[in-house]
Amino acid sequence: MTIxxxxxxxxxxxxxxxxxxxxGGDEKHLELTKYLxxxxxxxxxxxxxxxxxxxxxxxxxxxxxxIAFNGYTCLAVYESIITSGHTPLYxxxxxxxxxxxxxxxxxxxxxxxxxxxxVVQNTLGIPCDIASISKLCKExxxxxxxxxxxxxxxxxxTGEEAGTVGDFVILSFSQDKVVDxxxxxxxxxxxxxxxIHVATPTTQVSFAQQLKDRFYPGLTWKIRMAYALGIxxxxxxxxxxxxxxxxxxxxxxxPRKLPGWYCANILRQFKSLEHTAAQRKAIADIYAxxxxxxxxxxxxxxxxxxxxxxILVQGRDRLIGYLRDNGVHVSDIWYDAPIAPKKYMHRAKxxxxxxxxxxxxxxxxxxxxxxxxxxxxxxxxxRLVDEWxxxxxxxxxxxxxxxxxxxWEGFMQKIRPHSFLHSWMWGEHAEAxxxxxxxxxxxxxxxxxxxxxxxxxxxxxGAFLLCPHGPVLSATEGDAELLRLIARECTRxxxxxxxxxxxxxxLAKDTAESRTLYRDLGFRPAPIHMHPELSWMLDVxxxxxxxxxxxxxxxxxxxxxxxxxxxxxxxxxxxxxIEKFWPVYQSTVERQQFTPFKKLDLRKEFELFAKENNxxxxxxxxxxxxxxxxxxxxxxxxxxxxxxxxxxxxxxINASYLLQWRVIQEAKKRGCTLYNFWGISPANRPDHPWxxxxxxxxxxxxxxxxxxxAQDKPLTAKYQLNYIVETARRMRRGL
Numbered sequence: 172m173t174i175x176x177x178x179x180x181x182x183x184x185x186x187x188x189x190x191x192x193x194x195g196g197d198e199k200h201l202e203l204t205k206y207l208x209x210x211x212x213x214x215x216x217x218x219x220x221x222x223x224x225x226x227x228x229x230x231x232x233x234x235x236x237x238i239a240f241n242g243y244t245c246l247a248v249y250e251s252i253i254t255s256g257h258t259p260l261y262x263x264x265x266x267x268x269x270x271x272x273x274x275x276x277x278x279x280x281x282x283x284x285x286x287x288x289x290v291v292q293n294t295l296g297i298p299c300d301i302a303s304i305s306k307l308c309k310e311x312x313x314x315x316x317x318x319x320x321x322x323x324x325x326x327x328x329t330g331e332e333a334g335t336v337g338d339f340v341i342l343s344f345s346q347d348k349v350v351d352x353x354x355x356x357x358x359x360x361x362x363x364x365x366x367i368h369v370a371t372p373t374t375q376v377s378f379a380q381q382l383k384d385r386f387y388p389g390l391t392w393k394i395r396m397a398y399a400l401g402i403x404x405x406x407x408x409x410x411x412x413x414x415x416x417x418x419x420x421x422x423x424x425x426p427r428k429l430p431g432w433y434c435a436n437i438l439r440q441f442k443s444l445e446h447t448a449a450q451r452k453a454i455a456d457i458y459a460x461x462x463x464x465x466x467x468x469x470x471x472x473x474x475x476x477x478x479x480x481x482i483l484v485q486g487r488d489r490l491i492g493y494l495r496d497n498g499v500h501v502s503d504i505w506y507d508a509p510i511a512p513k514k515y516m517h518r519a520k521x522x523x524x525x526x527x528x529x530x531x532x533x534x535x536x537x538x539x540x541x542x543x544x545x546x547x548x549x550x551x552x553x554r555l556v557d558e559w560x561x562x563x564x565x566x567x568x569x570x571x572x573x574x575x576x577x578x579w580e581g582f583m584q585k586i587r588p589h590s591f592l593h594s595w596m597w598g599e600h601a602e603a604x605x606x607x608x609x610x611x612x613x614x615x616x617x618x619x620x621x622x623x624x625x626x627x628x629x630x631x632x633g634a635f636l637l638c639p640h641g642p643v644l645s646a647t648e649g650d651a652e653l654l655r656l657i658a659r660e661c662t663r664x665x666x667x668x669x670x671x672x673x674x675x676x677x678l679a680k681d682t683a684e685s686r687t688l689y690r691d692l693g694f695r696p697a698p699i700h701m702h703p704e705l706s707w708m709l710d711v712x713x714x715x716x717x718x719x720x721x722x723x724x725x726x727x728x729x730x731x732x733x734x735x736x737x738x739x740x741x742x743x744x745x746x747x748x749i750e751k752f753w754p755v756y757q758s759t760v761e762r763q764q765f766t767p768f769k770k771l772d773l774r775k776e777f778e779l780f781a782k783e784n785n786x787x788x789x790x791x792x793x794x795x796x797x798x799x800x801x802x803x804x805x806x807x808x809x810x811x812x813x814x815x816x817x818x819x820x821x822x823x824i825n826a827s828y829l830l831q832w833r834v835i836q837e838a839k840k841r842g843c844t845l846y847n848f849w850g851i852s853p854a855n856r857p858d859h860p861w862x863x864x865x866x867x868x869x870x871x872x873x874x875x876x877x878x879x880x881a882q883d884k885p886l887t888a889k890y891q892l893n894y895i896v897e898t899a900r901r902m903r904r905g906l
Contacts, residue, residue: 173399174499174548176479176539179391181351183543187388190353195435203357203434206441207342211334213361216369217434219376221320221343221356222247223426228316228339228358229255229288231368236287239279241271242509242525243532244292248318249510249519254423257287261509263525267469269294269481273303280311288314293322293333295505295537296349296476297468301327301336314338314362323349324448325476333476338362344437345419346387347541349447349476352436353384353417355429372426381430383417390416398500451477451540457549458482458538463560479505479537482556486563487536487647488585489618493559499552501536508532513587517845518710520874523680533646566616568652570660573612573622582612582619583643584807588678588876590640590847591806592702593624596779597639601626603775607668609636611660613653620645621653625661625673633671633893636661640678640702651688658692658884665886671893673884676702681879689882697881698897703850704880707865709873711810711838711846718835718872726828726870733829736793740826740833743788746778752788752816755800759816763860765904773802773814780804789834791817791826799826803834810838811847812868831871851875860904 182190200217207215218224229238229251238252242261252259262271262279270292280286289308291299301317308315317337319325325333334340339362344355354376360366390410397406410416440447455477459467466482484490491502505511509528510519523529538552573579576595583589591597598608606626613621623642628635642657644650658673665673674697679685711718719727743751753770760767780786785806791799801815812834817827838846848868852859854875859865883890 173395173403174539174544174552175395175398176501176537176541177347177503178395178500179346179388180395180539180541180543181347182388182392184392187392190388190436191385193385193432193435195431195433197431199431199434199438200429203438206438207357207359210441211340211359211361213340213359214363214366214369216358216360216371217429218356218358218372219354219424219427219429220247221318221341221345222251223372223424224341224343224356224358225251225316225318226255227369227372227426228341228360228365229257230370231339231360231365232257232287232314233368234287236285237283238288238290239276239283239286240290241292241294243269243294243506243528244510245320245506246510246512246515246518248290248292250423259520260286261521261524263527264294264531266527268299269297269468269531270299273300273307276304276307280307280313286311286313288316288339290316290318291337292318292320293325293476295481296322296325296478297470298322298325298327298333298474301331301333302329305336314365316341319343320345320348321478322476324444326474328474334359335361338365344433344440346417349451349478350437350440350444352433352440353387355433355437357429370426372428374425374427376427376430380417381432383415384433386415387417399498447542448476450542453546454540454544454549455480457546458553461550461553462556466556477540480540482536482538483531483534484536484560485534485648486615486620487534488620488645489563489616489647490536490556490559492618494552494555497555499555501538504532504535505537506532506535514844515712517708517874517876523682563616568620568656569614570656571612571614573610573619578619579610579612579622582622582645586643586645589643589807589809590678590702591780591785591804591809591811592639593622593641593643594806596783596785598624598626600772600776600779603779604769604772609661609664611642611657611664613656615648620648621657623657623661625664627668627670630893632896633887633889634668635670635893636665636668636673637701638673638675638677640676642675642677644679650685654688654692658694662884662886671885671887671889673886674701675882675884676700676704677879677882679879681877685879689879692884694882694884697883698894699901700881702881704878705851705853706876706878707848707851707868707873708876709835709846709848709871710844711835712844715836715839721872723870723872729825729828730832733791733824733826736824738824738826738829739792740830741790741792742833742837743790744781744784744786745788746774746781748788748790749774749777751790751797752800752802752814755797755818756814756816758818765860768814776813777802780806787837789830789837791830793820793824793826796820798824799830801830801834803837805838805841805843808843809845809847810834810841810843812849827867835871846873848873 204215237260238257239260242263265272315337316339318341320343322333340359342357344352397403455472458480507513508516509525609625611623612619621644625636789801799817804811851865852861
């Protein structure tokens with residue numbers, strides 16, 4: 172039997188039929204309201220999503236300020252804080268725990284006088300130290316919000332049930348929760364001071380969305396059965412492509428009223444909650460007693476709601492792959508980033524505030540405990556984990572030359588952040604323009620866990636190996652050992668190629684730890700940067716209305732003005748249109764005095780990416796003349812603004828504004844999550860030559876991503892000459 176963590180795993184076939192034909196109106200809505208008020212001791216408001224309940228709670232706070240919350244959580248919590256006009260304040264999780272400690276909260280309260288509320292989460296149902304946290308909040312008169320998205324039925328060490336301590340209680344009844352009605356949520360206000368400020372939702376859930384929710388249990392049941400028959404992956408892909416599966420993330424709405432038929436299912440599950448809790452505990456106890464203790468996060472299964480059973484492993488991706496190959500699907504990690512899911516973390520303004528959460532999120536694997544997990548399933552999982560641990564312990568990191576494109580790109584698809592400068596095609600581009608290319612991989616078993624593309628650059632100031640926007644390391648492995656092996660291999664290649672130095676341009680965070688890692692391997696900061704180290708990014712998963720609204724006012728005005736003035740934007744995938752692009756590019760080079768790329772090199776780059784529909788020219792024309800042009804590269808869910816130019820014919824006409832908007836729209840059509848505007852100047856450098864261009868890019872909304880400065884490893888005395896030459900060049904260009 173195939174075992175899943177989610178994908179409707181709470182539902183049997185009978186559940187699917189029951190939910191499909193569920194009924195219930197205002198009477199069920201009232202019945203559930205009264206039940207929750209009796210259970211949790213407060214005024215209940217029923218809503219369509221748990222995030223709706225969060226927003227209502229934050230809106231009910233009398234003053235705006237900081238909301239302190241667990242720095243290992245869901246994006247829904249973060250975005251509810253933002254949309255309510257408050258400021259998020261991350262509290263990193265404690266070592267060997269999944270929630271913040273009272274000590275961390277105390278320090279935050281002493282540092283931030285404007286904290287307006289504290290949110291506890293009880294991650295995966297494991298209760299936090301509520302007594303100490305509640306005492307701190309009461310001493311300072313700060314409301315405590317208990318978010319029970321994971322922990323309905325859990326009990327604190329004090330014996331109190333989760334949800335009976337705080338001023339506010341948030342409940343979520345969405346997919347894969349302890350109480351799972353596909354969707355649903357509730358806000359319980361236990362402190363009467365705030366109850367009068369809670370708005371009553373009036374927005375209705377659309378009929379189409381309700382229909383999706385009704386069919387979700389049945390569709391996911393069929394998908395799980397299809398996996399058991401060996402056809403699950405294509406069937407699952409088809410169902411997702413049709414857009415008929417209800418998903419936990421989607422458009423943001425005003426809080427919506429919960430329809431009665433959801434209430435009927437929620438009531439039924441609350442009535443069987445004791446039985447469900449006993450089932451989950453029995454499965455969790457099998458894991459707790461049988462798994463290697465080194466994998467465990469210590470917690471008491473008697474008090475936890477046991478939503479899932481967490482373990483921490485180095486090489487998580489390999490374990491997940493091994494389990495998948497044996498019919499156990501646990502790749503849907505809660506959580507895979509401090510603000511999860513990782514693919515949406517760019518929506519959060521996060522700057523490394525939670526190092527412990529980062530560490531745990533790279534190692535976390537959650538094992539299933541839901542009602543459809545039988546004891547024999549849990550025992551099978553324990554056996555498979557033990558088998559993998561024994562095999563993996565004897566497997567070492569092995570450097571290898573990667574010769575297969577599919578293997579290389581398969582690894583790159585798993586990595587964030589990433590850049591097309593480390594794609595297989597960029598290596599082909601380097602070869603096509605006369606450079607030697609070396610592709611190094613570090614493998615553990617059959618899996619690539621690190622990759623580094625090296626291009627040999629022959630310059631008069633010295634030959635060197637360049638690693639553009641790399642090396643790329645798996646987040647589930649140890650950085651130090653992988654970097655050491657890559658540095659060793661590329662040093663061997665560089666010496667054989669008679670290079671004078673090696674230059675890494677990593678997309679790693681600029682932290683003291685990363686700088687120390689490179690310094691210990693013999694690297695030093697480079698005199699210049701080769702590729703953007705400060706990039707401007709835009710989340711293009713948002714609606715077009717939201718994207719326009721978040722632009723700078725003048726930018727939005729100019730986009731609309733260019734449309735009215737008759738500026739036309741066209742897109743082309745023909746390499747021959749380099750002839751239209753080149754005059755505009757040359758004009759920009761002459762005006763801004765930067766070193767241009769060769770025309771032949773630009774054409775070859777475009778040809779390579781365009782042959783797989785990963786590149787496009789965008790042209791902005793006014794009265795029949797091309798006055799703006801850009802080359803956009805599409806790679807792994809990102810659109811990159813790589814080369815561009817413009818001709819200013821009139822002070823009233825700037826086609827680049829409308830051109831950028833059309834690129835953003837195209838990126839959305841292609842399913843991209845991010846638009847990478849490429850490099851910008853530092854905010855504190857108004858004298859920087861890119862300052863004006865940076866203001867233009869920032870006008871479209873978005874956020875900055877900063878990476879570690881380029882790192883050089885000198886190999887010969889000639890490097891000193893290169894250092895002097897490049898330093899002088901940087902100073903001359905004002906960079």
